[in-house]
Amino acid sequence: MKVAIIGANGFIGSRLVEHFHLGGTHQVVPVVRKPASLALPARFAVEWRLGDALDQTSLAQALQGCEVVVHAAIGDPVQIERMPEVLCAACAVAGIKRVVYLSSASVHGQAIAPDTTEATPLHTKHSLEYNNAKVRAETSFFSECRKYQLEGYALRPGVVYGPRSRWIADLAAEFATDRAWLYDEGRGICNSIYVDNLVHAIERCVSATSGAGEPYLVGDAETVTWADFYTKSAELLGRAMEQVHRVNELPAFERTFRDKVENTVAQPWVQSLLPAVPFKLKRATKTLLASWNPPPPPEAWSLPGQPAPHITEEMALLQQCRWKFPHERAARTLGYAPPVSFEEAMRRSFAWYRFATEADVI
Amino acid sequence: MSQQFYLPTLRVLAQRNEVQVQALVDPAASARTPLAQAFPGAHQVESLAQVKATEGALAIIATPPRFHQPQTIECVERGWHVLCEKPMASTSNECAEMIAAAKKANRLLAVGLYKRFFPSSQYLKALISEGQLGTLRSFTVSEGGPFRWPAASPSFFNKTQTPGGVLLDVGVHVLDLLIWWLGEPETYRYSDDAMGGLETNSRLELNYHGGARGLVRLSRDWATTNQYRFVFDRGVVTWKVNDANGLTIQIAGTPTGLRSQLVTPLTPATPDSEIRPAPTNPQSFIHQLRSVVAAIRGEGTLLVDGEEGMRSLRFIETCYANRTLLPQPWFTPTEATRATQLAAS
Numbered sequence: 001m002k003v004a005i006i007g008a009n010g011f012i013g014s015r016l017v018e019h020f021h022l023g024g025t026h027q028v029v030p031v032v033r034k035p036a037s038l039a040l041p042a043r044f045a046v047e048w049r050l051g052d053a054l055d056q057t058s059l060a061q062a063l064q065g066c067e068v069v070v071h072a073a074i075g076d077p078v079q080i081e082r083m084p085e086v087l088c089a090a091c092a093v094a095g096i097k098r099v100v101y102l103s104s105a106s107v108h109g110q111a112i113a114p115d116t117t118e119a120t121p122l123h124t125k126h127s128l129e130y131n132n133a134k135v136r137a138e139t140s141f142f143s144e145c146r147k148y149q150l151e152g153y154a155l156r157p158g159v160v161y162g163p164r165s166r167w168i169a170d171l172a173a174e175f176a177t178d179r180a181w182l183y184d185e186g187r188g189i190c191n192s193i194y195v196d197n198l199v200h201a202i203e204r205c206v207s208a209t210s211g212a213g214e215p216y217l218v219g220d221a222e223t224v225t226w227a228d229f230y231t232k233s234a235e236l237l238g239r240a241m242e243q244v245h246r247v248n249e250l251p252a253f254e255r256t257f258r259d260k261v262e263n264t265v266a267q268p269w270v271q272s273l274l275p276a277v278p279f280k281l282k283r284a285t286k287t288l289l290a291s292w293n294p295p296p297p298p299e300a301w302s303l304p305g306q307p308a309p310h311i312t313e314e315m316a317l318l319q320q321c322r323w324k325f326p327h328e329r330a331a332r333t334l335g336y337a338p339p340v341s342f343e344e345a346m347r348r349s350f351a352w353y354r355f356a357t358e359a360d361v362i
Numbered sequence: 363m364s365q366q367f368y369l370p371t372l373r374v375l376a377q378r379n380e381v382q383v384q385a386l387v388d389p390a391a392s393a394r395t396p397l398a399q400a401f402p403g404a405h406q407v408e409s410l411a412q413v414k415a416t417e418g419a420l421a422i423i424a425t426p427p428r429f430h431q432p433q434t435i436e437c438v439e440r441g442w443h444v445l446c447e448k449p450m451a452s453t454s455n456e457c458a459e460m461i462a463a464a465k466k467a468n469r470l471l472a473v474g475l476y477k478r479f480f481p482s483s484q485y486l487k488a489l490i491s492e493g494q495l496g497t498l499r500s501f502t503v504s505e506g507g508p509f510r511w512p513a514a515s516p517s518f519f520n521k522t523q524t525p526g527g528v529l530l531d532v533g534v535h536v537l538d539l540l541i542w543w544l545g546e547p548e549t550y551r552y553s554d555d556a557m558g559g560l561e562t563n564s565r566l567e568l569n570y571h572g573g574a575r576g577l578v579r580l581s582r583d584w585a586t587t588n589q590y591r592f593v594f595d596r597g598v599v600t601w602k603v604n605d606a607n608g609l610t611i612q613i614a615g616t617p618t619g620l621r622s623q624l625v626t627p628l629t630p631a632t633p634d635s636e637i638r639p640a641p642t643n644p645q646s647f648i649h650q651l652r653s654v655v656a657a658i659r660g661e662g663t664l665l666v667d668g669e670e671g672m673r674s675l676r677f678i679e680t681c682y683a684n685r686t687l688l689p690q691p692w693f694t695p696t697e698a699t700r701a702t703q704l705a706a707s
Contacts, residue, residue: 164583
């Protein structure tokens with residue numbers, strides 16, 4: 001089958017290209033927005049194409065002759081919301097019937113409520129705008145699929161890790177700088193999914209004979225806590241778990257004035273009005289916002305502090321999760337059965353990390 | 363290259379009346395526009411054949427590598443000296459033809475490997491050849507990051523139009539410096555991740571006469587530390603890629619490292635007020651062009667002539683000829699087998 005992969009240069013897209021091409025299961029057509037993004041797909045003698053996930057005409061041209069499309073492109077919240085409409089319209093023009101769309105488990109938030117399944121109603125009152133954008137995007141995806149009579153499959157993976165993943169590289173950097181941290185001794189549920197397990201789920205969607213029009217939660221077979229994830233990472237990095245900061249109280253993530261303005265600007269109705277705003281006014285506003293929260297001046301009479309954990313709101317929410325979401329629907333309808341164990345997945349992930357940083361650690 | 367590097371360089375030297383831009387050549391008017399705005403007196407043409415420059419002028423060739431050989435030969439045969447951007451050509455055979463043509467026409471052929479003009483590169487060369495920190499024992503080079511070069515066209519990633527990946531693109535500078543500093547290795551082992559296309563990760567192990575060992579890792583895939591690290595008998599030196607006038611040095615037996623900015627040479631009588639930073643990265647690029655102009659005027663010799671420019675390319679060709687597949691340990695056994703087949707085909 002000829003499968004186009006939109007976002008083929010990204011972490012998931014590039015692994016998908018590797019797997020499809022080397023596995024010989026499908027003829028893969030990597031689609032990227034600009035020539036500079038061809039570095040990874042061009043390792044193979046494959047028929048890559050240029051197409052903008054935000055431009056229907058260029059995307060439709062890039063998809064010509066393909067039978068299935070996998071959408072793995074990323075973007076900011078505004079772009080995320082816009083992409084499904086462009087994707088489905090382009091598929092309709094190119095005569096493609098089946099589309100696999102990478103949604104996210106974050107449509108349920110990061111600290112997923114107990115008993116959550118695909119049937120749990122979604123909302124757009126998440127504190128992270130990314131989550132709200134993914135909710136709107138997935139809703140739009142199914143709506144557009146119905147409009148163009150496409151067979152749409154949306155996958156909702158949780159924490160996707162593996163080669164080239166920020167979860168691996170960032171954690172290794174945190175260990176290296178003594179900034180790794182765990183909340184509540186790492187009892188939170190990670191809802192991990194190794195990238196090859198996600199690739200397997202995508203393959204199942206590509207070849208499925210039923211189940212279109214539904215979202216599917218997908219994850220690793222095991223229930224992995226954050227303590228499991230960090231302990232295995234420490235072992236494979238040759239680090240000690242004792243160096244991990246134990247955090248018992250999480251900070252409040254109050255929105256600054258600047259955050260609020262940026263969130264407002266990200267809203268679709270504001271974006272639609274922006275072209276009418278004079279460039280000089282936009283530039284002046286950006287300058288004003290940039291100077292709104294200046295960093296404190298350096299204090300000469302001080303000693304360097306101990307490395308402190310950098311606690312982001314996203315990670316704080318993730319580590320509070322107490323629910324391993326099920327993937328029964330994917331198993332039942334798509335035949336999803338994650339082929340790679342957590343143990344093996346972590347071994348491969350950190351083998352990649354050593355591959356990528358070999359000359360930096362000698 | 364023309365817009366980001368040569369335009370500001372030529373503007374500086376033109377303001378100082380050290381050069382005069384006579385012609386701008388590109389088949390696409392849009393590509394000529396930024397330079398045409400900077401040099402309104404230069405005539406714009408679509409092909410070299412239309413250029414009416416005086417004999418003894420300098421032609422700067424900053425086109426894709428596959429055009430370097432025919433364009434260089436055409437220029438020297440018309441009586442112009444040439445500064446050709448790196449890589450010097452697509453193959454070392456083409457380089458040899460360019461060198462022969464320049465020699466026959468009695469014209470200079472310089473190659474744009476401007477990192478040799480960095481004060482830090484020259485400092486490292488002195489340390490390696492003069493041995494102030496003792497013998498070099500080992501080194502690592504880690505260079506590259508996700509590919510973001512804005513001017514890249516798809517042809518840059520088409521194996522039929524571009525003969526190599528990251529080793530040719532980034533490695534031509536790295537290997538030029540290593541060969542300049544250390545000479546050619548006695549033995550080497552090269553691997554990369556091309557599997558029918560162009561490599562995005564390269565790995566090169568080098569062993570030198572005298573026992574020095576080196577590891578070079580280049581990537582267009584993942585952010586590297588962009589650092590060179592040299593271990594001598596009596597100290598360690600690190601250099602950040604493209605830091606033209608900075609080095610970090612730890613002399614054996616001293617309690618701390620020194621992060622240093624290179625400055626003008628000190629003499630016993632130099633007052634503080636006269637100590638100036640050594641040239642920066644852009645200033646090194648400007649110095650490259652000035653040195654070529656000086657050589658044309660008979661006021662110096664070329665630092666990187668055609669013979670020098672060809673050395674790194676010739677070595678890269680031998681690497682490609684002896685390449686093996688870089689093991690990618692996250693592949694499944696099936697994928698690894700297929701990858702090996704594709705790499706060998």
